[in-house]
Amino acid sequence: MLNCREITENADRYLDKEMGFLERLQMRLHLMMCRHCTRYVEQLKATIAMLRDLRLEQPAEESRERLVEVLRGDGGRPPLRY
Known part of the structure; x- marks a missing residue:
């Protein structure tokens, strides 16, 4: 099984679906057991x-505040699924 470091190093590949079946399965197994890595992948x-x-027309400060809201989990959007 993959460890937390391997999860964080490969999270972008996981989200971009650039992994083979076995590697993707290992990611999912780890994410089912590790709330920290699950949160990391959700934030990414x-x-x-x-x-x-x-x-582009949205002010940078407003964009930053919206991103902070989403990362904190209080952005009003449903939970992310992967």
Whole structure:
């Protein structure tokens, strides 16, 4: 099974679906047991989604505040699923 360091090093590949079946299965098993890594992957996913949704005309301070809200979990969005 993968350890926490391997999870954090490969979280972007996991979210981008760039892993083979076995490696993806190992990630999922670890995430089912480790709330810290699960939170890390959720935060990374939220960051990616927020950056994708940013609009150029939106003030930088407002964007930063929205990102902080999402990362804290009080952004009003449903929980992230991976």
